[in-house]
Amino acid sequence: MNVIRQPVVHLSQLKLSYPSPEGEVPVLNGIDLIVQSGEIVAVTGPSGSGKSSLIAVIGGLEPSSSGDAHVLGQNMAEQSERDRTLLRRRDIGIVFQAYHLVPSMTALQNAALPLTLAGRADADTVATRTLERVGLGHRLSHRPSALSGGEQQRVAIARAFAASPRLVLADEPTGNLDQRTGAVVIETMFELARTSGTALILVTHDPSLAARCDRTLMIEDGLVVS
């Protein structure tokens, strides 16, 4: 029996522009992209080419201006902000270069947030396990201000993977880290993605990192060039 695999992400002629005093500024100019489950895709391109904006549209953080964006079977254009938020809570993990941890919460509380939001009674247990997997089992009760940059990013990765999402989006996750720490972080992400079958879209400037992904998407001026 043939099983028809539905892509995790299916973008077709996706466009995005931002308002400015001088008029609309086009950012994405017609992106076509399909990402399958378990696939690790690198997105590269010069600064300002639209990589982060692409992540934002897929993650439901920004609505597209036109075109189709189907994520995890949902047509994002038809979803309300609340629906997109709930989709993110259930099935999408996001890692940013700037970590975006809640400063007043401990590493454990930060990592457990998606599970807590989902009302999972085992939130702390699962989050503890995930933090142990990223090597932070000894830092559970530390707040972000007491952690190094690499540790904070690993907390952010644990948070992104804790709820076993079907898609993880990472926007230059090693941009703030030194090469050695960055390598540890990437290894952790790849390992988590491979073992859980999660699709991973990774924005990076690092050609060697892109080379380790299943395939690479090159973006320039809001268009996929290769």
Add this chain to the structure above:
Amino acid sequence: MSPEMSADTTAASGPGIVLRLLRAELGHGILGLRLFMVCVAIAGAMLGLVWLLSAGLSQAMQDNARRILGGDVAVTVVNEPMDPGTLAALGEIGALSRVVELRSTARAESASVSRRVTVELKAVDDAYPLIGAVELMSSGDFQAVVAVRDGVPGAVVEPTLLTQLGLGLGDTIQVGEVSFQIRDVIAREPDRLSAGTFMLGPRVLIPFASLEATGLAGRGSLMEYRARVRFPEGLAPAEGLEAVRAVEPERGWEFQSPDDAAERVRQVAGRTTTFLGVSGLAAFAIGLTGAWAAVAMWIGRRSRTIAQFRLSGATASTVVSLHVVLVSVAGLIALTFGLGLGVVGAWLLLDVLTEQLHLVWSFGDMGPSIVLVAATLALGLSGAMVAGLSGIAHLSPLRAMREDVPGAGPTRRSSAVAAACVAAAAGLAIIGLPNPVMAAAAAAGLSVVSALLVFLGALAARIAGRLPAESFIALASKQGMANRRAVMLRTLALGVGIAGITGVIAVQQSLDSAFRTQIPEKAPDLVLLDVQAPQVERIRQIVAETPALGGLQATPFMRTRMLAVNGVPVEEALVNPDKDWVIEGDRSFSWSAGPTGSELVAGEWWPEDYDGPPLVSAEEDVMQAFDLKPGDELTYSVLGRVFTSRVANIRKEYHRTMRPEFLVVATPNPFRDAPHGWIVSLQAEDPGSLDAFNAELVDFAPNVTSIDVRKLVVEATEVVEGAILGTLLIASALLLAGALSLAATVAADVDSRRREAVALSVVGATRREIALARLAETAATGLVAALVGGGAGLLASWAIVAGAIRVDWAPGMVVFFLPIALGVLTSVAAGLSGGLGALPRGRGQLMRLLVG
């Protein structure tokens, strides 16, 4: 100096750098301080207005004390003029002026119509006024204007008399048996307040020499004979007062110095000035709290910029200097604008009020008060600035790179400096406001409440930290409380705002209630004064024959002078100095066969057939003056005879019926047969029957003063409603100041938590969930602030109302719900804006925060 500030010698520093940075930052930086500027402007305007107004009024009364009194000393006797010997003795001490005041009726007679109006008649001699001048609309000389011309004496009147009688200048009015030509209109009467502020009708000034011919004297009219003395140069006031006291006649007199006159008027205005003082202090406290929160918010928003400055080589002192200058410029602009508004408002109001009170006032008198208000505001503002800006010096440059590096709070030293500035400002306010004791108590109370709010805020944060958190909302709200300093700041700002608003509204409500009690209720429609016994019988007959008239009550009216209580002279027996007026001169006295209808506080009425030695019923004021109780003995004189009577009961009069009320009421014997006048009150079903009665009264009782109470009630209501509106406007302005302060607190909170909200959104928290978490968190601080602030506000209002304003505490139910409502409102506002508003809605806005 901090190590950072002293060690960094290679980095950019110095005034030049600050000026260069200032040029770049001035426009945009100050724009970010809009909320701070509004808070400062409102505090400046409110404190300026109420302080200058109350200080201006008090100062005007002090400056006008001799003018109000009409001389350096005034003595008053009633009904019978002073004997020539006493007057001659007074004349030897200094310049002497005699004035007689009485209530009478002015009539306008023509072929077709006869109108009459109750007037406050004042006959003045050639020396009047000894101090100041009577200002007339035509700017003419008063004595020349009222002089007899072609056998007709002149009169000057208040404009309302012309309106009420339909007359103009040159027309004549009949007062008693004399026709006076109206020659001018009074603009300002220098000693208008000498007889108190309650006037039954318009003022009419006539020459002293014409009074006798009116026939009003000696017909039972209540006449006050005043003699004023202006001391010659070289005679010390104390010596002059002693010399006047030495000539006091045996019958006694009411003695007043300028201080007495000013104090009496000040007591009348005391409620207003106290309310203004309280409102000013509350506005000041709320405004400063708002300013502090707004500066803290601005600094929080600029923390990355500040860190960037530091990273670029700016020393801590450069950055601090830059921000101090920015905030100072913004504060100065706001303060100048706000204080300017306050000065203009106080100027306009003082102009109107002093004109109504016939006081002389000049703008220059406000100078010292303006300086004091400006200094108080500047000091208070400096405290708020130090508290808000002190963290800058210790802000880590790392903040530019890492958002999670915590912002530094104020050091102990800067906290102490801020507290010292605010304490100094409070000290100036205490010295400068007209009621220093009340101001000191308010400042002390505010300090205690602030400390309590800070403590309870910290306690709430601590308790929240120990509570279990299973759900996201519980967890997020608990973590929101983890920043103890922020929770303490929010609780303090909210609590001070709620305390100020609750306190002032409760005082306003009590004043409102007290004002309303001044409106007579169950009042008769007509009160007739100075009615003689045969005229009472005639009036009874007319009322019996006229179905539209009724409710007639005739009460004997006499005067008494209290001499001793239980054999001790009244001066020594007095235990309550506030009630010393009961022993000054002649007071109201009546007799009654049975109960007068007043409420009894103690004792019992005598039986209607009582025939023993005279008993007396004393009014509550007499009881309070001497700690009097039934069974005590009161010695008093009536018509020159001295009586000693046992006190049968103590009565309470509510002073709002417009019916005659007496300080002492005695049994009928032997007073029934003594010569005395009567006060008659009656009611009418329609104005027409009252007018017809009045017209008939002129024929058989021209001496009788007829008071149309219905008109008085309308006038009193208008005055009271004006006063209520005034206090409401002040309370509303305070509410606005409070709302802005709370807005600053909420905005500060929203701003500082924006990135946290963004982080929560990234992991899938909806706006609603973030809002609910924030709501639960702010509700905790809102509850503490509402309970402590509301309780403190209510307690303070009770102390002010009962202790300083001295009216009944009647805050009304709304005041009890107000703190809760304010707490809930602020919590909901903070929760909704913190949750729903923290996440940007515009396209691309969220992305800027995420990747920025």
